[in-house]
Amino acid sequence: MKTIAKKDVKALLSLWTKDHHVLAPCRTAQGDSIFADFSEESFTLDYKKPPLPPKSVFLPHTEVIFTVENGQFKETVTAHNVVLFGIRSCDMMGILQCTSFMTRDRNDIYYSTKNAVAITVVMACPGPQNETCFCTTTFSGPVAHKGFDLLFYDTGESFIIQTGSKRGDDILMSGPLSDIDNAVARRKIETFTKQAVENIPVVDEITEAMTRLESGNVDEKTWEHFGKKCIACGGCAFVCPTCTCFNVYDHESSPGHGIRARAWDACLYGGFTREASGHNPRATQASRLQRRHEHKLLYYNDADIQGGLCGCVGCGRCSDYCHVRIGTLEVAKALVSN
Amino acid sequence: MTNSINEFEDADLFLVTGSNTTAQHPLIGSRIINAKERGAKLLLIDPRAIQLAQFADLHLRQNIGTDVAVLNGMMNIIIEENLYDRTFVEERTEGFDQLKSVISRYTPRVVERISGISAADLEKAARMYATSDKAMIVYCMGITQHTTGTDNVKSCANLAMLTGHIGRPSTGVNPLRGQNNVQGACDMGALPNVYSGYQPVTDTAVKKKFEDAWGVQILDDKVGLTVTEMMIAVRKEEIKSLYIMGENPMMSDPDTSHIDHALSHLEFLVVQDIFLSETAAKADVVLPAASFAEKGGTFTNTERRVQISKKAVPPPGLARPDWEIICEVSRLAGYAMDYTSPADIMREINTLTPSYAGITYQRLEKSHGIQWPCPNEDHPGTIYLHRDRFTKGRGTFLPCDFKPVAEVPDEEYDFLLTTGRIQYHYHTGTMTRRISILEREAPVPMIEINPEDAKRLGIKNNDMVEITSRRGVIKAGAEVTTRVPRKVVFSTFHFHEAPVNLLTNPAHDPLAKIPEYKGCAVKVRRCV
Numbered sequence A: 001m002k003t004i005a006k007k008d009v010k011a012l013l014s015l016w017t018k019d020h021h022v023l024a025p026c027r028t029a030q031g032d033s034i035f036a037d038f039s040e041e042s043f044t045l046d047y048k049k050p051p052l053p054p055k056s057v058f059l060p061h062t063e064v065i066f067t068v069e070n071g072q073f074k075e076t077v078t079a080h081n082v083v084l085f086g087i088r089s090c091d092m093m094g095i096l097q098c099t100s101f102m103t104r105d106r107n108d109i110y111y112s113t114k115n116a117v118a119i120t121v122v123m124a125c126p127g128p129q130n131e132t133c134f135c136t137t138t139f140s141g142p143v144a145h146k147g148f149d150l151l152f153y154d155t156g157e158s159f160i161i162q163t164g165s166k167r168g169d170d171i172l173m174s175g176p177l178s179d180i181d182n183a184v185a186r187r188k189i190e191t192f193t194k195q196a197v198e199n200i201p202v203v204d205e206i207t208e209a210m211t212r213l214e215s216g217n218v219d220e221k222t223w224e225h226f227g228k229k230c231i232a233c234g235g236c237a238f239v240c241p242t243c244t245c246f247n248v249y250d251h252e253s254s255p256g257h258g259i260r261a262r263a264w265d266a267c268l269y270g271g272f273t274r275e276a277s278g279h280n281p282r283a284t285q286a287s288r289l290q291r292r293h294e295h296k297l298l299y300y301n302d303a304d305i306q307g308g309l310c311g312c313v314g315c316g317r318c319s320d321y322c323h324v325r326i327g328t329l330e331v332a333k334a335l336v337s338n
Numbered sequence B: 001m002t003n004s005i006n007e008f009e010d011a012d013l014f015l016v017t018g019s020n021t022t023a024q025h026p027l028i029g030s031r032i033i034n035a036k037e038r039g040a041k042l043l044l045i046d047p048r049a050i051q052l053a054q055f056a057d058l059h060l061r062q063n064i065g066t067d068v069a070v071l072n073g074m075m076n077i078i079i080e081e082n083l084y085d086r087t088f089v090e091e092r093t094e095g096f097d098q099l100k101s102v103i104s105r106y107t108p109r110v111v112e113r114i115s116g117i118s119a120a121d122l123e124k125a126a127r128m129y130a131t132s133d134k135a136m137i138v139y140c141m142g143i144t145q146h147t148t149g150t151d152n153v154k155s156c157a158n159l160a161m162l163t164g165h166i167g168r169p170s171t172g173v174n175p176l177r178g179q180n181n182v183q184g185a186c187d188m189g190a191l192p193n194v195y196s197g198y199q200p201v202t203d204t205a206v207k208k209k210f211e212d213a214w215g216v217q218i219l220d221d222k223v224g225l226t227v228t229e230m231m232i233a234v235r236k237e238e239i240k241s242l243y244i245m246g247e248n249p250m251m252s253d254p255d256t257s258h259i260d261h262a263l264s265h266l267e268f269l270v271v272q273d274i275f276l277s278e279t280a281a282k283a284d285v286v287l288p289a290a291s292f293a294e295k296g297g298t299f300t301n302t303e304r305r306v307q308i309s310k311k312a313v314p315p316p317g318l319a320r321p322d323w324e325i326i327c328e329v330s331r332l333a334g335y336a337m338d339y340t341s342p343a344d345i346m347r348e349i350n351t352l353t354p355s356y357a358g359i360t361y362q363r364l365e366k367s368h369g370i371q372w373p374c375p376n377e378d379h380p381g382t383i384y385l386h387r388d389r390f391t392k393g394r395g396t397f398l399p400c401d402f403k404p405v406a407e408v409p410d411e412e413y414d415f416l417l418t419t420g421r422i423q424y425h426y427h428t429g430t431m432t433r434r435i436s437i438l439e440r441e442a443p444v445p446m447i448e449i450n451p452e453d454a455k456r457l458g459i460k461n462n463d464m465v466e467i468t469s470r471r472g473v474i475k476a477g478a479e480v481t482t483r484v485p486r487k488v489v490f491s492t493f494h495f496h497e498a499p500v501n502l503l504t505n506p507a508h509d510p511l512a513k514i515p516e517y518k519g520c521a522v523k524v525r526r527c528v
Helices: A004-015 A087-104 A109-117 A167-169 A182-201 A205-214 A220-229 A235-239 A285-297 A316-321 A329-336 B005-008 B026-037 B051-055 B065-082 B088-094 B096-103 B106-113 B118-131 B147-164 B184-185 B204-214 B227-235 B256-265 B324-330 B342-353 B361-365 B436-441 B451-456
Strands: A002-004 A021-027 A031-038 A064-068 A071-073 A082-087 A120-121 A150-154 A158-163 A246-253 A257-264 B013-017 B039-045 B058-060 B135-139 B174-175 B241-245 B267-275 B284-290 B297-302 B307-311 B415-418 B446-449 B464-469 B475-480 B489-491 B505-508 B518-527
Touching: A002 A004, A004 A021, A004 A158, A004 A329, A031 A082, A082 A087, A087 A120, A120 A167, A120 B026, A150 A182, A205 A285, A205 A329, A205 B058, A220 A285, A220 A329, A220 B342, A235 A316, A246 B436, A285 A329, A316 A329, B005 B026, B013 B026, B013 B118, B026 B039, B039 B118, B058 B118, B058 B518, B065 B096, B065 B106, B065 B118, B065 B147, B088 B147, B106 B475, B118 B204, B118 B342, B135 B147, B147 B174, B184 B297, B204 B342, B307 B361, B342 B361, B361 B446, B446 B451, B446 B464, B451 B475
Parallel strands: A021 A082, A082 A120, A120 A150, B013 B039, B013 B135, B039 B058, B135 B174, B241 B267, B267 B284, B415 B489, B446 B475
Antiparallel strands: A002 A158, A021 A031, A064 A071, A064 A257, A150 A158, A246 A257, B297 B307, B415 B518, B446 B489, B464 B475, B464 B518
C-alpha cells in the first residue's frame, strides 16, 4: 500500500488539478470549513463533517435537462473529471445509495454520466465528527466498505491509502507517496478501525424505531407533535445524502426558445404530493413528516441500500440543521419513547 | 431590534404581536418554538390563529387595530398591581406621571369593550409579561401598518420601559425587518429626513459635514417626502418625475387605482429593477439591475448585523449593480461619483457614519458580520442597545390614546380586510412567482374567511368570492378557516391576479406615513 505524509497532501492534490477538477475541504476567510474547489491557500485537513453532502456534484441543485432553440430541443448532459477528496464514509454510502436509485431500473443519464467519471477519495473517521454521527448504527462508517477509489486512514503524521479501484491505482501513479508493507498497513488499519468503531456509539433507538414502524407499533401523536412545529423549509431533504427528489420545470425565454430544468424538491412541501384534482394524499405536515421518515426507516428498497441498514446513512445532518429539531435521531427517539 | 437573535435562546417569555413569525421569519420563529420546548412562555397577541398560536401559553385575539388599547390595558394592570420596575422607571425614564394618567383610563373593562379581549385574559397577559425576568417583545408589520402605527410602536416601548424589559440581554423591543436589507437601506439614509446613521438633514453641522465630504454646497436642509406623500404630490402635479428602485408600488402601495393614475400622470418615470415588474412596465426608461447573487456588497439584517455578500454569478445582459447604475446616472447628470467598488463606498460610510465607523470591509471579510453601533475598528459591535442609558439619556414614556382604524366597517362594508403574506411568496411576487416550486406551493390567491361567515354567505372552500372596498374589487378563491376571526377576511399582496391593494385604504400614520394595510372595510360575496 501507499502512504503520504500529511504535509504532502497539498502537493498531491495540486498535481491532480492538472487533469481533474478537485473538490476538497477548504477554510473560508470567515473560518468555516466547506467543500470547495481546491486551492493551496484555502485547503485544510482540519475539518469535521462537511455541512453539505457531495450529492450536488451528481445532482446539481438546478440543472438544465435540455434547451430549446427555434423550436428544436437539444439535450444537455454534462460531466467533469471531478475528484471528491476527503468525503466521509457516510457520504460515500450516500453516493452508493443515490447511484443505485438513479440507475437501477432506469438510467438517469444526467446523474450517471457525472457519477461515472468522478473519483471518490474517502477520509475514514477516527471517531464521531460531532454529537449527531451514528454511522456505526447504519453500517455506513466510520470506514467505507465499497464504492471508493481511494480510502485515507489517518495514522498521525501520515495517511495510509487503500485503493478500491483501478482508477484509484492510476491516480496514485505519481506524487509524493511512499510504499508501506501491506501487512503493516493492514494491522494499522485494523487498529484504526477498531478504535474508530468503539468511538462512535450505536444508537439503539434507530433500530428499535425501525422495528416499531415495521410492526405498526407507533403512536400517531408523535407525527402530530413534529408536524405542528415543522416550518416546512425542506432543509432536511436538501442536506440529506440520500434524498434525490427533484421537480421539473420549463422556462420559456421567448417563443420557441427556452429550457427544461430540474431542481431539488422536498417531500415536506404540500405541493409535492398534491394531485391535479387538488386532492392531497398527504394533506397535513404530520403526514408528510411521517412519509419522509418512513421512507428512510421502513419503505426503503433493499436493492438500493447497498449493505447499509436502511435509507438513512447516519450522517446526522438533519439533526444538525433542522431549525426545530426534527432530525432522524429526534424522530427515532420520540418513536420509541412510549 | 434592540436585542439580538441569539438572545432568543435565553429569554423567559416572548410577547409576539403582529408577526406571523414562522411564516415570515422562519428562523426566528424556530427559535421561539425551541424556546417553548425548553420551558419559555409565549404570549401571542394577534387576531389570526397563526402557526405560533399552537405554541402560545396565551393567545389574545384582539379586534383589528386595537393594539394601543390592549398594550395600554396591560400597562394599566401592571401599574395597578404594582408589577412595574420601580427602579428602572425612576433611574432610566421620564414622563411616568403622564403615562400613568393616560393609562389609568384603560381599565380591563374598557379594553375588553374596545378590543374584544376578556379582562381576565388581559390580566393574565399583563402578569405574564411583567413578572418574567427576561421578556422580549417581538413585533412586525401587524404593529406598524396602521394609521396608529407610530402609537403602536410607542406603546410597545412604553410597556418594555415600564417593566424594565429593555437594556438587558434577552429583553427589548424587537421589530423584525421584512427584507434582507431594509435595515441597511434605512441606516444609509434612504429616508426623507436623515443622512446615513440617522443624522438629520435639518442639522447644519451634519449638512456641512456631508457637503465637505462630497465637495458641494447645495445639500437641501429640508425634509423630503415619503413614498405615500410623493404619490399625492404626483397627483397634484407637484412632482413630475420619479426614479423608482427595487420597489413595485403598482402592487405594493394601497389603493392601486390611485397609484396607477399617479404614475400615468408623470412626465417621466424611471424604474430600476431586476425584473420587468408591474411598475417597470409603466416606465419610460427601465434600468436593469443585478440581483443579490450578481453583485457584491453588504446587507444589514434585522439585528443590525452588517454582513458581506459576494458575487456568485455574473449579471445577465445589460444588468449592473445598483451602485454602478446610480454612479453612472450621477456622472451623466454632471456630478462625478467615482466610487470604484462596494469596499470603496464602505470607506466613505465608515468616515461619515458614526455608528458604522468601525465596520470596515476588511473586518467584514473575516467575520460573520458586525452589529452597529460600532464606533471604531477595535469595537466588537453591539449585541443589545440601551445597556446603561438610552441614546437620548432617559427614556421618555410617550403614552398614546386608542384610535380606531380609519375605515370602520358599516352596514354595507361589513368586514375588515387585513393583508399580509404567506411563506412561499415574497411581497409582490416579482421574484418568487418565477420560481416553479414556490409557485406550485402557492399558485393562486386565496382569501381566508371564518367558517361562520362563510356559511352565512353560502361560501365553500375554493369557491370564488368577490371582495369589494370603496376603492376597488377583486376576486379570489375562498379558504374557509378558523385562522381568521369572524367578520375579518385575510389576503396577501403577492398575486397580480387579485391585487389586494386595489382594496386597501391609503389612510396613513400621520408621522411615519405608513398606510393602513392591516384594516379596511370591505364586503364579501360568493361569485355566481
